[in-house]
Amino acid sequence: xxxxxxxxxxxxxxxxxxxxxxxxxxxxxxxxxxxxxxxxxxxxxxxxxxxxxxxxxxxxxxxxxxxxxxxxxxxxxxxxxxxxxxxxxxxxxxxxxxxxxxxxxxxxxxxxxxxxxxxxxxxxxxxxxxxxxxxxxxxxxxxxxxxxxxxxxxxxxxxxxxxxxxxxxxxxxxxxxxxxxxxxxxxxxxxxxxxxxxxxxxxxxxxxxxxxxxxxxxxxxxxxxxxxxxxxxxxxxxxxxxxxxxxxxxxxxxxxxxxxxxxxxxxxxxxxxxxxxxxxxxxxxxxxxxxxxxxxxxxxxxxxxxxxxxxxxxxxxxxxxxxxxxxxxxxxxxxxxxxxxxxxxxxxxxxxxxxxxxxxxxxxxxxxxxxxxxxxxxxxxxxxx
Numbered sequence: 142x143x144x145x146x147x148x149x150x151x152x153x154x155x156x157x158x159x160x161x162x163x164x165x166x167x168x169x170x171x172x173x174x175x176x177x178x179x180x181x182x183x184x185x186x187x188x189x190x191x192x193x194x195x196x197x198x199x200x201x202x203x204x205x206x207x208x209x210x211x212x213x214x215x216x217x218x219x220x221x222x223x224x225x226x227x228x229x230x231x232x233x234x235x236x237x238x239x240x241x242x243x244x245x246x247x248x249x250x251x252x253x254x255x256x257x258x259x260x261x262x263x264x265x266x267x268x269x270x271x272x273x274x275x276x277x278x279x280x281x282x283x284x285x286x287x288x289x290x291x292x293x294x295x296x297x298x299x300x301x302x303x304x305x306x307x308x309x310x311x312x313x314x315x316x317x318x319x320x321x322x323x324x325x326x327x328x329x330x331x332x333x334x335x336x337x338x339x340x341x342x343x344x345x346x347x348x349x350x351x352x353x354x355x356x357x358x359x360x361x362x363x364x365x366x367x368x369x370x371x372x373x374x375x376x377x378x379x380x381x382x383x384x385x386x387x388x389x390x391x392x393x394x395x396x397x398x399x400x401x402x403x404x405x406x407x408x409x410x411x412x413x414x415x416x417x418x419x420x421x422x423x424x425x426x427x428x429x430x431x432x433x434x435x436x437x438x439x440x441x442x443x444x445x446x447x448x449x450x451x452x453x454x455x456x457x458x459x460x461x462x463x464x465x466x467x468x469x470x471x472x473x474x475x476x477x478x479x480x481x482x483x484x485x486x487x488x489x490x491x492x493x494x495x496x497x498x499x500x501x502x503x504x505x506x507x508x509x510x511x512x513x514x515x516x517x518x519x520x521x522x523x524x525x526x
Contacts, residue, residue, distance in 0.1 A: 143270045143302060146182045147360045147379040147391075149195035149342025151175055152233065153212060154204045155366055160433070163461045167433075170398060172211055174363045178378060178396070179215045183222050189380070190270040192219055193277070195342030195360075196231025196308025202238035209242055209249075217253040225268050226254040229279040231308040231342055232323065237283030260286035262294040262305065273385070276300035278336070279307060282324055292326040296335030301385050303335055308342045311357070313350060328352040338381060338389040346371040347379070349391060356381075356389040365401030368435040368463065372401045399460055402427075402434045408468050409440030416444055420454055428458035435463040442468060445476055448514070466514070476513070489516045 153171050157164035182189040198212060216226050228250070230236040236243040236258060243256055250256050255266040257279035265277045276298035280291065296303035309324040323343075331339055332353030339357040347361040360379035365372035377393035404427050406419070413419045419442070427434065438446055448466035455462055480490045493516065497509040 142382055142384045143190050143273055143275055144188050145304070145338075145340075145381045145383065146178065146189050146192045147195065147340045147358065147381050148175075148178060148192065148363065149308070149340070149360050150197045150231070150345055150362045150366075151194070152197055152200040152362070152366055154208050155200040157366075159368060159463060160461045163433075167399075167461075170364050172208075174396065174398070175212065176215055178363065179218055181378065181394070182219060182224060187380070189224065191224055191268070191275070192216075192226045193304070193306045193340045194226065194228045195306050195340045196229050197233045197342060198228065198231070199234040199242060202234050202236075202241040203245075204234070204242055209246055213246070213249055213253060220253040225266070225270075227257075227265055227277045227279065227306050228254050229257045229306040229308050229342070230281040232282065235283075236281035237287070243281070257281045257306065261288065262291060262307065264298050265306070267298050267300055273302055274300040275302045275304060275383075278303065278305040280324070282308070287324070289325065290330065291324045292330035292334065294334055302337045302383050304383065305334065305336045305339045307339065310343055311341070311348075311350065311359075328357065331355060331357060337385070338383050340381070344371070345369075347377065347393065351388070354388065356391070358391055363396045364399065365397065365433065368401065368403060370403065373403055374400065399431045399433055400429070402432055404434055405437045405439060407440040408438060408442035408446070414443055416447065416451065419446075420451060423455055424458050428455070430458075430460060432459050433461045434459050435465065437465045438468045440468060446514075469510075486516070 151171060155168060155171065157167045160167050181187055182192055219226050230243050234242060243250060255277065257265050259280050260283040262278055262280040265279045267274060267276045278294060291309060307324065309326045312325065312327040328350055332355055336355045339355055341357060341359045344359040345362045345366065348359040350357040358379060361376060362372060363376050363378060365376060375395050376397035378396045380392040380394060381389055383389045411422065413422060427436065446466055446468050448464055452462060452464040476490060479486050480494060481487065493509055493513045497506060500506040500509055
């Protein structure tokens with residue numbers, strides 16, 4: 142029996158532009174997640190025999206040298222302990238991209254890891270793990286050289302176990318558009334490869350499939366990367382046990398230090414009467430100092446939402462908060478009352494109400510909504526009587 146740590150899509154150096162001032166710390170989170178994963182693999186209690194990284198170790202093909210040095214140091218700790226690391230470049234850090242890190246630093250990687258370089262899947266290396274001969278197969282996408290089919294390879298090496306490491310898109314992945322650097326594969330054809338386990342990367346949410354007798358897994362990211370459904374919630378290490386003649390098994394170890402969340406508050410149904418009550422509700426039900434949250438406000442409240450003030454008020458309740466106000470300001474009880482005022486504020490509201498009524502498309506309606514919210518922010522405390 143061989144135990145393998147299956148990683149993919151770490152995306153070291155990711156920009157995290159949506160996180161603003163928190164981006165630098167979030168990039169460090171990714172480096173720490175990799176370092177902790179190496180610690181886990183080196184802990185003798187876990188009996189890890191090898192590590193595979195199924196693509197997108199880096200977020201770009203040309204990461205800063207300091208970041209590459211850090212990653213090489215971590216992988217080097219595995220090599221020094223006698224644990225082989227097998228890497229298949231991904232689509233973000235593709236070997237075929239100009240000045241790719243896997244070309245520029247090829248000698249450095251060769252000292253600590255086995256990196257796939259073939260434009261189509263073939264044998265990367267054969268090693269003995271826990272007394273068992275294991276063959277690893279993989280590829281690195283390269284323009285003009287990589288051509289489908291990418292799932293027609295076979296277990297050809299003299300070994301007891303056969304494991305493929307691919308950064309690829311399964312035909313079961315719904316709603317994904319294939320791009321020039323994608324590697325499409327099908328479960329039906331993977332079932333014919335003779336692999337005991339296929340370690341995939343590219344899809345960021347955990348998935349486990351069966352192709353004949355072959356177990357096929359996307360481990361998912363070990364820290365959420367974006368405000369998308371595939372990045373939310375718990376992220377895990379994937380620990381794989383592979384035995385000759387038996388289906389591989391996968392154990393998932395919770396790993397993320399911070400959690401990406403997508404939340405929505407419907408102001409029409411929550412019974413919140415004031416901005417203070419809304420802020421309190423968010424703190425009590427949605428907040429957390431390790432949460433990275435995109436929060437959408439929808440529906441209609443009795444009060445006018447000042448999204449900028451609310452965001453500022455709640456910043457200390459989250460690691461990072463992205464507040465999106467989609468509420469219907471025109472139907473707010475407060476704004477409807479303002480429309481009856483003989484004031485500058487009332488005149489502004491009435492004019493914007495007319496613009497909304499005259500709007501002929503969504504763009505015009507959105508402009509009227511935005512204008513009203515700016516007026517509310519400017520005149521909420523000064524009706525101009």
